[in-house]
Amino acid sequence: MPKRRMNGFSLKKKIVSALDLPKEILLPVVTVTGGNEIMIVNYKGLMEYSNEKLRLNTSSGVVVIEGKNLTLSSIRTEKVMISGNVTKIELEQ
Numbered sequence: 001m002p003k004r005r006m007n008g009f010s011l012k013k014k015i016v017s018a019l020d021l022p023k024e025i026l027l028p029v030v031t032v033t034g035g036n037e038i039m040i041v042n043y044k045g046l047m048e049y050s051n052e053k054l055r056l057n058t059s060s061g062v063v064v065i066e067g068k069n070l071t072l073s074s075i076r077t078e079k080v081m082i083s084g085n086v087t088k089i090e091l092e093q
Contacts, residue, residue, distance in 0.1 A: 028058035030089065037073070038065060038082045038089070046075070054082060061093035 029041045040056055040063060047062065048055035049072065054065040070084035 028060055028063065030063065032086070032089070035086055036083060038086060039079060040082070041079045043078075043080055046072075046080070051084070056080065061091050064088070064090040064092060066090075 028043055029039075031039045031041075033039075040058075042058065043063070044057040044059065046054070047057050051070050052066060052068060054070055054072075056063045056065075065082060065086060066088040067084050067086040070082055070086070073081040073083045075081075
């Protein structure tokens with residue numbers, strides 16, 4: 001039997017549905033710490049990256065982060081950490 005590959009988000013959706021869990025756990029979570037560190041969980045992909053602007057695709061729209069000296073401290077399949085002088089966080093729908 002051939003193996004079928006699924007991206008992490010599709011697999012999560014199937015698990016949430018099968019276990020009858022609330023769909024809210026698939027929504028992106030943005031945590032801001034002191035204006036100089038942001039963690040975003042449940043993002044789909046990085047769309048734009050510079051030291052002044054980041055755009056991340058999520059299931060709810062595009063999260064836009066603006067500031068100065070922005071860096072990706074950590075980037076993983078489900079979580080991204082951003083550090084720098086954050087001046088604006090916005091959700092484009």
